[in-house]
Amino acid sequence: MVVVNANNWHWVDKNCIDWAQTYFSNNLTSLTAATTTGNESVKITSIDKLKGDVEVCQRKGKLISLFDLVLNINFETDEKEKGSINVPEIAYDTEPDEYQFQINFNNQSSTKNDLYRSLIKEKLIPQLREKLSMFGTDLITSQGSDILIDNDQVTSKYTAELTSQSIKSQNQKPVVKSKTTLNKSSSSTTTSTTKSKTGDKTTSFKLNPSTFQTTQEQLFDTLTQPQYVSMWTRSKAEIQPVENTPFKLLDGLITGTITKLKPVETVEMNWRLSNWKENQYLKLKMNLSKGSDGGETILNVSFEDCPSDDEGIVRGRWEDWLFGIRFSFGGIV
Template identity: 30%
Template sequence: MVLHNPNNWHWVNKDVSGWTKEYLEKDLVGIKAEKDGASAEISKLLSQEGDVEVAQRKGKVITIFDLKLQLEYTGKTKEDEAVSGTITIPEVAHDTEEDEYVFEIEMYSESSSKTAVKDVVRSQITSQLRARFQQLGHALMDAHAKDIQHAAGHKPAFTPAKVYSSSSVNKSSEESKSSTTTTTNGKGPAVNVTSLSDQQEFRCDAPMLFQILTDPQRIAAFTRAPPKTFEGARPGGKFEIFGGNVSGEYVELSEPTKIVQKWRLAQWPQGHYSTLNIAFEQNNVDSVTIMRVDWTGVPVGEEEATKRNWENYYVRSMKQTFGIGSIL
């Protein structure tokens, strides 16, 4: 499916997890090796857990993936004894180097007579898997980049913005009813705006969440890059993150319970900011913290993109990076 993205300015992403599973099944199954009469071959992709996306940020297409894979292998010893087992790779990510993959190799039925096959897997099969994993990002780009980025000079017909009701935006989260008003900040034309809200659970205390959203090193960790601008987490301190696709200014901070920001996406009308209120409510029994988010002043037609990118690039990335929540 091609995602409408005129002039390649919108911050959009495409979930390609299903395509990736099919690709890996074709690419990995059949990898084989032999040494000193013992042989082994990848026979099945048993499971794939995690997320895979192709995203476009202000004209640049990137891949974002973080997977856990389990493969099945079969083989034979020099004496023709059948062997089978699993290979678990805890992390195959877009930023994993070729020498950083970890392989957990197990046999269904361990015995000393079968170790030669396990050695083939460890010494011969894993090196082939490393090389294949390094090509996944390129394969994703080749197959899907064209779906979210238009060719130079191509000017698709503009589709009028759709006004989304709260029920159509992230039904799994608690949201307020959207109320549309017209505002202007003196720097541009009047903008029709609405309100959004979101609620997420994190398995950490409130001070940690507060630090993740105010400390530049932690911000760099979950956004995958240092902030383009960061004047400090203080009232009036400006910031630009995600390569400038998100920018704003801290308005109010009450550690560790509240952060208020002026906040905008790059594709919004020039000079227009929403007000983003973030509240942290900690359960002192099990250190679970609810993060409640309320936006006011979101441009009409930008509701879905705002919520989607908040979920994917803030919430999901924070949970993955710091290990503070189940990724649904």
């Protein structure tokens, strides 16, 4: 890529999605994990799907990376059982400890799925998390040089200094931030722990109320109409605001049934991730009410019978979605 950009002043961007595909193939397909006995093992075999946007940008001497990706990885066990690991969001502003991983087995009836799932969570996912945390830095290092003019050709001391600072900061290794009162999840704590019909431990919890600068009618439509749901999930949504009808989100990673609708007030669903056991659903309830200001609507979201191991995934996904809806109307999430 040839750049004609006096003093590195003007905005330049570079599409790097093809590079990202090669990067993940080279850096992830060599990862393996094994039990302490060595009798069971799992290895990453290929990148099944990479969708989204990846760009390196420069203006006024500053290099930045912007990316928002969905990654699907194939794996295989020592017994030749196959499956996939879905990472629903890899974004430029995501902390390494916030990455979420959804594990799916092609053969849902295998008796050793639980063993391999534990192995993946304990030994393979930490490796994936470390590799993903370096993506932004490696992206800048590999793809940023050809959208910058060399500093010895920059006559502006201001942009030359910005360029040097930008390169230096991008070469620093990302650090996993500890949760503080400023960056903790806004969700309430889990309210109870029980066992589901499948015998798995489940939890019930709710998110803190969210206030939106819009009417109940508009927010209700945003939560139930396919054209709006597609916007805040950032994927095609197969859903209709009709009771007892199925829905599918994120290419089938999330499915369920709308069980109850009370226009402008209530939405209830049976909701599941694709890697959960057959017929295992959580109960999702969304209640809408008027705020103290006539132009505000308050949304309360609660969950029942969520598998304990996946509470963080469900909670994080809905927090991200609510944050996205916020920008449609404004308000406090």
